[in-house]
Amino acid sequence: MAYILQQLLQKSAARYPEKLAVWARGSSLSYRELEQRSNQLAHLLQERGVRKGDRVGIYFPKCVESVVAMLGIVKAGGVYVPLDPQAPVDRIGYIIGNCGIRVLITREDKRRGLDSATLESLAFTVLIDEAPKSLNGGAVVPWRMLGEYPAESAPQVVLTETDLAYILYTSGSTGRPKGVMLTHQNALTFVEWCADIFKITSDDRLSNHAPLHFDLSVFDVYNALEAGASLYMVTEDLALFPAKLASFIEAQGITIWYSVPSALTLLLLHATLSAEKLNRLRIVLFAGEVFPMKYLQQLAQLLPHVDLFNLYGPTETNVCTYYKVERERLGSMDKLPIGIACENTEVFAVNDQNEIVTEAGGTGELYVRGPSVTHGYWADAEKTKKMVLPNTFQPNFEEKMYRTGDLVQLAEDGNYYFLGRRDSMIKSRGYRIELGEIESALLSHASVKEAVAIAIPDEIVGSRIKAVVSFHDGVTLTAPELQQYCGTRIPRYMIPEAIVFRGQLPKTSTGKVDRVQLAQESMQPAATLVAP
Amino acid sequence: MSATEQTPATQSTLKDQIREFIQVQLAEPKGITTFTDEESLMETGVIDSLGIFRLVSFLEEEMRVRVSDEEINAETLKSVNTIEELVIRKRK
Numbered sequence: 001m002a003y004i005l006q007q008l009l010q011k012s013a014a015r016y017p018e019k020l021a022v023w024a025r026g027s028s029l030s031y032r033e034l035e036q037r038s039n040q041l042a043h044l045l046q047e048r049g050v051r052k053g054d055r056v057g058i059y060f061p062k063c064v065e066s067v068v069a070m071l072g073i074v075k076a077g078g079v080y081v082p083l084d085p086q087a088p089v090d091r092i093g094y095i096i097g098n099c100g101i102r103v104l105i106t107r108e109d110k111r112r113g114l115d116s117a118t119l120e121s122l123a124f125t126v127l128i129d130e131a132p133k134s135l136n137g138g139a140v141v142p143w144r145m146l147g148e149y150p151a152e153s154a155p156q157v158v159l160t161e162t163d164l165a166y167i168l169y170t171s172g173s174t175g176r177p178k179g180v181m182l183t184h185q186n187a188l189t190f191v192e193w194c195a196d197i198f199k200i201t202s203d204d205r206l207s208n209h210a211p212l213h214f215d216l217s218v219f220d221v222y223n224a225l226e227a228g229a230s231l232y233m234v235t236e237d238l239a240l241f242p243a244k245l246a247s248f249i250e251a252q253g254i255t256i257w258y259s260v261p262s263a264l265t266l267l268l269l270h271a272t273l274s275a276e277k278l279n280r281l282r283i284v285l286f287a288g289e290v291f292p293m294k295y296l297q298q299l300a301q302l303l304p305h306v307d308l309f310n311l312y313g314p315t316e317t318n319v320c321t322y323y324k325v326e327r328e329r330l331g332s333m334d335k336l337p338i339g340i341a342c343e344n345t346e347v348f349a350v351n352d353q354n355e356i357v358t359e360a361g362g363t364g365e366l367y368v369r370g371p372s373v374t375h376g377y378w379a380d381a382e383k384t385k386k387m388v389l390p391n392t393f394q395p396n397f398e399e400k401m402y403r404t405g406d407l408v409q410l411a412e413d414g415n416y417y418f419l420g421r422r423d424s425m426i427k428s429r430g431y432r433i434e435l436g437e438i439e440s441a442l443l444s445h446a447s448v449k450e451a452v453a454i455a456i457p458d459e460i461v462g463s464r465i466k467a468v469v470s471f472h473d474g475v476t477l478t479a480p481e482l483q484q485y486c487g488t489r490i491p492r493y494m495i496p497e498a499i500v501f502r503g504q505l506p507k508t509s510t511g512k513v514d515r516v517q518l519a520q521e522s523m524q525p526a527a528t529l530v531a532p
Numbered sequence: 533m534s535a536t537e538q539t540p541a542t543q544s545t546l547k548d549q550i551r552e553f554i555q556v557q558l559a560e561p562k563g564i565t566t567f568t569d570e571e572s573l574m575e576t577g578v579i580d581s582l583g584i585f586r587l588v589s590f591l592e593e594e595m596r597v598r599v600s601d602e603e604i605n606a607e608t609l610k611s612v613n614t615i616e617e618l619v620i621r622k623r624k
Contacts, residue, residue, distance in 0.1 A: 061575065086577040088563075237605075237606035238606075239581065240579065240580065241604055241605050242604075243601040243602065271601070272601075461582065479560075480560040480561075480565070483560055483563045484563045484564070485563070486563050487562060487563020488563070492562040492564075493580075495561065495562055495563045498561075
């Protein structure tokens with residue numbers, strides 16, 4: 001049995017060397033090629049000083065080299081950190097500094113975009129494209145150097161399942177992203193459950209719609225490797241065009257699709273999906289946000305031959321519950337359950353009296369325990385202590401449990417239903433967004449006095465973000481100016497699409513900004529919001 | 533209503549209109565202020581999955597061209613230049 005991720009590839013490469021392992025943008029790698037190139041990359045990294053536990057960043061738009069990088073890094077004993085290629089360089093610089101990345105695998109245009117302090121902090125970078133003739137700062141290794149390293153086996157590194165495999169950064173309420181640390185065991189617990197329940201075989205073709213810094217991609221990449229199946233990466237030239245995307249699913253014969261619901265909704269609304277054309281598709285998984293019932297019902301009708309699953313789980317637990325859509329009940333349901341716990345995972349709701357909810361109808365905050373749960377956040381003991389707690393419901397030995405911050409209800413049939421958040425985290429297109437992080441970005445501008453970010457529910461993307469801002473006396477900015485400023489601090493999906501300016505923000509009786517009033521005003525159709 | 537209905541637009545004003553729409557409606561709300569006419573609007577993140585449909589509505593309603601599903605792709609909608617080419621081609 002595999003206990004570290006690279007063994008999944010090793011096994012499939014031995015069994016299906018000539019089979020297509022990964023396809024992206026018209027290029028592909030066979031299992032043999034993927035195994036050999038990742039071995040070579042591991043040797044290169046190790047020779048140049050990467051040691052067990054070292055963080056290595058992956059910073060380029062996804063392509064077949066992304067998978068080589070992920071596997072090469074773990075084979076060298078390293079911990080990979082996928083960095084959003086579209087994020088502001090300030091945020092990338094923060095992450096590189098936060099988890100002490102000293103080696104970056106990137107593309108020349110992305111490398112050049114980084115600030116000089118970040119570049120100087122790196123020991124070296126590996127470029128997936130050719131190195132330019134003149135370079136500023138730092139050693140650069142071109143991808144073709146891989147050819148000079150042994151391909152047949154990976155370097156010797158002693159790893160156990162409790163070693164870190166990767167760190168995924170998500171939005172943090174205090175204004176900076178936080179790095180969720182995941183071990184090989186965290187990932188494999190989920191991958192093995194998926195392999196079993198979805199009965200994935202080497203005949204399957206998996207899509208990879210989610211970006212690699214998003215935990216949905218863990219399923220795509222590692223379950224494909226686990227089964228010796230083929231992975232088809234959906235890049236932006238496909239993802240943005242529903243009609244093209246539908247033809248891609250059909251032409252590549254995708255059998256298992258996994259994405260956020262909004263991607264499926266856009267396919268439904270702007271492409272022609274037919275069961276006849278998508279006859280190879282057998283499973284559609286979705287996660288990351290609530291799927292509007294109306295569209296799920298349409299999808300279920302259009303694709304009667306496909307099994308639909310709602311997966312639920314914060315990055316800290318990967319996926320912890322699932323619900324297989326019951327078509328016969330779908331018409332009478334007004335809300336989709338998040339379901340029951342995955343195998344080798346326990347979930348329970350804890351009510352305000354700090355008791356586990358056992359009765360149907362009871363509500364509480366969802367807690368998760370088991371081998372899929374993270375050890376916490378990189379270099380943030382305080383935040384870790386708040387979210388990954390000693391399991392006081394089990395007194396026999398020390399153990400951790402994760403509090404999700406999600407309020408749930410236990411239904412009669414044993415399924416849990418998501419009710420809402422305890423805090424101000426929201427979802428938009430499946431991305432976790434802390435409204436506090438947006439507010440911090442706005443407030444960091446010297447002219448801004450007060451700022452509140454508001455989530456407006458949206459049928460397709462989950463939430464749209466608006467902001468209400470007041471300025472210090474004597475200064476004003478336009479919405480585009482403030483949006484541009486935000487663009488240097490937070491990713492695009494977090495930037496408020498509309499910003500309203502007020503002389504001052506309404507206050508509650510205790511003198512705090514009245515968020516409830518602002519949110520209510522913003523929900524009204526003819527609200528005082530001005531488009532940027 | 534678009535001014536292009538009364539007076540046939542010269543190619544430069546057509547490009548200006550396209551650029552302005554993208555600038556104001558798609559780029560600025562994402563904090564992006566500069567992009568060139570050649571640059572890929574998808575790679576830079578100016579156009580996202582919902583932006584595509586706002587762009588297509590703009591082309592159909594303001595530019596008065598009918599865009600088919602097949603034409604909504606990464607080649608025709610790549611940059612300001614390719615979008616202008618699409619409009620010119622459709623108006624012929």
